[in-house]
Amino acid sequence: MTEVSKMRRKLVLGNWKMHGSIGANGQLFEAIRQHASQNDVPVEVGVCVPAPYLSQAKNALSGAAVAWGAQDVSAYASGAYTGEVSAAMLAEFGARYVIVGHSERRAYHRETSELIGAKARQAISAGLVPVICVGETMQERDSGIAEQTVRDQLSDVLAFVGAESPDRIVIAYEPVWAIGTGRSASSADAQTIHAALRACLREHGTNMEQIRILYGGSIKPNNALGLLSCADIDGGLIGGASLSSDDFISIIDSACRALGSETRVAEVANAGIKS
Ligand code: PGA
Numbered sequence: 001m002t003e004v005s006k007m008r009r010k011l012v013l014g015n016w017k018m019h020g021s022i023g024a025n026g027q028l029f030e031a032i033r034q035h036a037s038q039n040d041v042p043v044e045v046g047v048c049v050p051a052p053y054l055s056q057a058k059n060a061l062s063g064a065a066v067a068w069g070a071q072d073v074s075a076y077a078s079g080a081y082t083g084e085v086s087a088a089m090l091a092e093f094g095a096r097y098v099i100v101g102h103s104e105r106r107a108y109h110r111e112t113s114e115l116i117g118a119k120a121r122q123a124i125s126a127g128l129v130p131v132i133c134v135g136e137t138m139q140e141r142d143s144g145i146a147e148q149t150v151r152d153q154l155s156d157v158l159a160f161v162g163a164e165s166p167d168r169i170v171i172a173y174e175p176v177w178a179i180g181t182g183r184s185a186s187s188a189d190a191q192t193i194h195a196a197l198r199a200c201l202r203e204h205g206t207n208m209e210q211i212r213i214l215y216g217g218s219i220k221p222n223n224a225l226g227l228l229s230c231a232d233i234d235g236g237l238i239g240g241a242s243l244s245s246d247d248f249i250s251i252i253d254s255a256c257r258a259l260g261s262e263t264r265v266a267e268v269a270n271a272g273i274k275s
Contacts, residue, residue: 014242031245069097087126117160178217
């Protein structure tokens, strides 16, 4: 393992999307909390819940080594923006993370890089860590422009955010075709894109390469170890599998097992790419 990857603590972050109920959440929070308290988990764990459940997350998880966060935030600090939730409000609930620019928001809510950049900036100024999502469609992958697409998406958002200290931002690479489909990127393909994103971060400022880059898109217990062992994959953004405590905990355990094996897997992946 390189010095660089040692500095980036792996992060396993659940994205509940628009799922949950007070009753079902209680069981899930309790299982995650117990797992974190009974085990000395060397990776960081968090859950991004629908906004109405932030107070439940705060009550259920406070004191545990589990962070909580939201899935969207307003691009504005405060004011007449009916339906919006500000970064300061999320921070008041003790939220640490907020997902911005998820492909579902880009597609269904027509979110632009400018808007996503403004949301990320609001999050940072309120003390939250934005999880900035990028990812190519299947058509873009088939046309051979996957790498260029995600690099452009990242640069476009970073242009509104500026150079930040690495612990203030997280990036998530989520190929659109892998989200919720059960068809994840292979470890080698994901590692290739993550390495390209890392290079892109490096171009944006000294230290920016230390920003953690998560992989998301159909991570399940059976593929988590391979993906999370890659040198440039610093954790996972977990959708469907984060709704099952057994699956989510199994993925956390895989992230723990992956520690120390990054270099070996990167070598295998790179050898595969070259041949
Ligand atoms: P998935 O979703 O794990 O269900 O594919 C990931 C995400 O959309 O963040």
